[in-house]
Amino acid sequence: MKQFITFVRKEFYHVFRDQKTLLLLFGMPVAQIILFGFALTNEIKNSKVLICDHARDAATQNILQRFEASPSFNIEKNILNHKGIEQEFKKGKIRLAVIFPANFQNDLNHFNKAQVQLIADASDPNTATTLTNYASSILMDYQKELQEGQAQFMSIKTDVRMIYNPELKGTTNFVPGVIALVLLLVCVLMTSISIVKEKETGTMELLLVSPFNPILVVLSKAVPYFFLSLINLTVILILSTTLMDMPIKGSIFLLYFASSLLILTALSLGLLISNSTDSQQAAMLISLMGMLIPTMMLTGFMFPLENMPLALQYISNLVPSKWYYTITKSVMIKGMGIEAIWKELLVLTVMTLVLLTISIKKFKIRLA
């Protein structure tokens, strides 16, 4: 045990002496949170909107002018048939279609209510929600003005349809995604590099000649990164709750527990990678290609998994962050307890055990 502590202390020296990497490790999550939080979900300008005006009366003209005046919208053209609208959506040229039924003003005047349909391309859920909200508020404004000086209540009912991704999954929950990404990156990349580094510099030979248990060499490498990751997690959580108004509705203890589990999964994966390669470059490349890209693509926080081909959906089950993402969303946003996420926790546990077993088995106690 004393030897183990000696070793872990040495690992901390390594980590803290390498200040550039340290800066990167802590700078990255901050930059990502800010990037995802502000730059990418900020207000939307000049989105192309298609107007389908079957009424062509004073009321719809008035509303159209308001749309035109808004900096968020850029009115494309006026197409009347549904097929045309669909084609425009498919080409990806427009984000939103606003459809006024015939007799819009008539309905408004005589029945005191009228309908407008908003169709949004929800394959980009953030934009879709924002755009329909903007459009609805323009309609509300108009309704409010009509209401003034009128005794009777007038209402314009908006019928919002999200196409391509009706569930709007992954809307505001980039934070869980970023947490998963950062944890995986720190753990997989840093552990794999740190072990391979010992192989490269030849110190691994000294360690293998020493009576120190080789398995402990591997484990003590993981300790500093485990703590670093927890600190990182805390930084992300503080940033996202204070800056982004991200809720943590569920138990914070559960969140940390699940995160620790993901960290362990990632550490085991890092160990596996480092046991399979002999150079830092190879380890880095495998970690990046093997972790970063699948995590970005197949976790569900950037691209909704529901829209992917079935094969990719199956593959996504192998990505640890996919399970973690579900956990964090359930705990942070929906405020659910362990009964809702035990299955995901189990999957992560099994992954960790399998990876750890393989990597310990693969670890070469003798060099050749």
Place this chain on the structure above:
Amino acid sequence: MTNEVVIKTDKLTKQYGDFVAANQITLEVYQGEIFGFLGANGAGKTTAMRMLCGLSTPSSGSATIGGFDIYKETEQIKKNIGYMSQKFSLYEDLTVMENIRFFGGIYGVPDKDLKERMRSLIETLGLKSEADKLVGSLPLGWKQKLAFSVAIFHEPKIVFLDEPTGGVDPVTRRQFWDLIYDASDKGITIFVTTHYMDEAEYCNRVTMMVDGYIKALDTPYKLKQQFSADSMDDVFYELARNAKRREDQL
């Protein structure tokens, strides 16, 4: 130097597929001896040494290190040997003191001895003002001396040195050998591979490896007599010139 045998090998062989890197190595090394292990690049020196350290499993043959079996008692062997590899391998981003403390720690040197031994080591090496500097900032010669001192810090029975003086200037090499003699005087057996034939002259006995075989094993004096050569250089040339293997074949 005593008559106690600390390294004993019998037909120790390492084979990679068809390639026999070390072929039927049979030798005995006595306690406190400085045992030189010579040979051209690719002759199989490092392979043989790695088997003895437990870094590589022999394909056949048997050996005992410090009385412990090379197959069954590796843990015991590890506690009793020190090793210094070809590549300089201390942690460059740790200070001199931290490196010593680390290796002392993983070899289980007791805390109460650790401080005193560290102090005396730093003094012997004359590294007092460098004790808290990062190892990476030291000149190569000092690094090598430090690496050697670290390898024998836990007072092993045997220390294996794999080309310890590569790239070091003659003066430092001389100082390095002074350290080796000191260690030998304390009863530590030194098993050293080298390319430098002047270093071979410093050894009590040397072996010459050619193409994986041991071609000669005796004191430098007797080897020179046997090959009627003036220097170890000539002995080496005589033996190695017919070698078929070169480094690039490994």
